[in-house]
Amino acid sequence: MLNTRTALTPSLIAIVGFLTVCPVVMLVFGSFSEGIGAFGTFTLEKYIESYTDPEFANIIVNTVIFTIGSAFVATLLALFLAYLNTRTNIPFKFLFRIISIIPMMIPHILFSVSWVLLLNPSNGLINLFLRQILSLENSPFNIYTLGGMILVEGLLDLPIAYLILAPAMAAFDVSLEESSKVSGASNLRTLTRVTLPVLRPAILASFILVIVRSLASFAVPSIIGMPGRIYVLATHIYRIIATGFAADFGMAAAVGMSALAASITLIYLYRYLTSESEKYVTISSRGYRPALIELKNAKYPLFGIVALLSFVLIVLPVLVLFYTSLVPYSMVPSAKAFSMMSGKHWLQVLKDPISLLSLKNSVFLGIVGASLGVILSIFVSYVIVKVRTPAAGVLESLSFLSFSFPGIVIGVGFMWFFVRTPLYATIWSLLIGYIATYLPYGIRPLTSAFIQIHSHLEESSRVCGGGTLYTLRRIIIPLLIPGVVSGWILMATMFVRELTLSVVLSRPGTEVLAVQILRFAEDGLWGKLSALGIMMIFISSTLVVIASLIGTKLTKVEEESR
């Protein structure tokens, strides 16, 4: 047993390291090289120039506010939703699953543009409406602010937070709460004194993942931040690349190194804060069945909040999408707009051979990529949680390496790497790149699920003669199914709409959806973009439904056999 464990860690470090280190190493070379390629004469000039820029301090302040703010919005909303869904008798629970997934499937550019249409100070629909009913002179809201950026990014990252928190919440040992209540604590006190502290690893995981993600996010900073003249790290990097025709990705990488350093620090901080992992174990060999809390009078007011959230998160953006796919150009809804609606954009997309090929490729990458990614994530999470040696810490940091780089830069890192391999310009380069970059999407939900499983369970299996694989298959995996499903969904929906790597690596024959969508965006063809966007949401939804059904079925089988 011990031997298999010892062999497992180094081999995983080798695999994950190979996947994530290669592009980053290329970027490190690029950042220290003169000229604009990966290799050149050694220079520190790029670091000196980028870090002595007087604007840099200001950009860091904005970035910190933006990322932490988004993490707060996403994590708090996700906690609220996950708690109501898994622990109370709130009605219409199916809504929660949908709320938590939909923003994952909408192309981020489109979601941001929908919010601009709703909240821009000149003629945003919500502003126009409020001005009319309250007879205001000026618009009450301005989306082009840090607050606007945080709101939209927070909503976009809500699925990440939810899919990490919900499995942990579902695997919660109720006896802890029962003890609290028996000792006379109220529901609220139990929540703040018992439930939330026990969920600390999952809450921290969600918080950190959202910070890292929003650090790399480009859609919101460019569509909402730039017009408001608010620059964060990602848009600052874009500015470095865009000013001039010989885009210097080495210099961009030099700036990106600070994002990388921040992410690695956060991961070590996270490991430190959760180092006494035994404290958080909640599924032990004792009986486990989450009980539902009776909401009584609070039931419908709380549901009202959920309904409002679903309206804002799903109904509005999807409606805006549908509407945009039907009108001939960007127009504020009016009688004229409705009279001009047609299915023209839909027909054009359906007749476009490249759009169809990109649909096919994205479905392939979504299914095969997420499946391989989740398998790798199971092993990696197991080592991260159960082995907890310094090597496991290295593995955890490695898994975040490509993920924490701003997207525009990591894509080039992968290109610099793949061009030296026979994989260049094939669909396999996309597949490997996706798994390498988005590994944390598989690992995070799985580690928060692993943390909840007490080692007594494995020890019992081992005492009865079960080997590592047997223990994994019969004890661990069944308890992990909610985490596996979450990870698969996060990865599959991410791969279906992946843009940053694809835009650099895709070539004729390996076109994918997001790249096609970006091209429509670059040409300002919002109608076609929305039509293809809706097809993308449809594909992702189908994948999510299938994954959830399989997950439910497997969990049931386990319960019956128990």
Next chain:
Amino acid sequence: MKKLAILLLILLMAPWAYADQALVQKAKEEGKAAFYANITAIQPIMEQFTKDKGVTGEYTRISTSKFLATVLTEHQAGKLMADVLQSPLPIMKLLKDNGVLAPYTSPAAASYPAWTRKDDAIQIFGIEYVALIYNKELVKAQDVPKQYEDLTDPKWKGKIVMANPSAHATTISWLIGLKENVFPSEKAWMKFVKGLAANKPMLVKSFGPTPAPVESGEKLIAISMPKYIITKAPAPLDWARVKQPLLGTPRGIAVTASASHPNAAKLFVDYWLSKDAMQMLADKVGEYVLHPGVYPPIDGIDKAKVLPIRVLSDGEIRSWGGKFKKIFDVP
């Protein structure tokens, strides 16, 4: 006499026609021409080329900010898959400096203006023209700017959208083009730039996001490209017929030195420069092309004077970007 003239003409044309046939034959044997560019909706041209010449035209679209990095990375690794490259002239020049391009003078370029044929490798075929694009439903006819200076009128305060003049290379070059080609003095030009900045334009990433706010009425006027009038029809967009010339960055095309289909590459460049292809580019995408007599179907464009902007070095662009950053108060 007339018969003799025709005979002479045929005799003169024969070698060219023969050469063309030989090229087509060799290109067919090569099978395909791979084309890297960043240009909207050129699929019809690729299809027509494939149909007419029996050689497959394969288009890879690479966005301008990644164009040089991608092509150079592939070139240096000996894996450049492109036979033909097309991009803004400043990038083409950098590619040439790095030994990516091969010399080629296309017979199809003979009718183009002399200034487009100066380079032995890069043929200029169009200008990415910039103009003031306004919402024709929301801007009254008498308010439409008649000269660039009109944009500084305070009535446009908060109603303008443009690409960020501190970072967007094409917009920086355009402003410099105005200084060098349009305004009578540097002082008059600086007054214009400061007046424009004082009107607090909304600054976006590039030209791509400029037309949407004008279509929807969020803003009224954009420093943008007239081609959107075609690609975004029936959006209520029109261009301001300013009395000064329009300016834009020239676009160039060239074959690569390492082309794995060298003859197909030449054939493709010849086809690209032909009147048929240029007409398609003008009609379908609204591009301003330099083939004589071909104009995009935008009212009044055939009468406009469209001038190329000089190629600015990246050093110049960054230095001016820094100055505009202060003037436009970009953090």
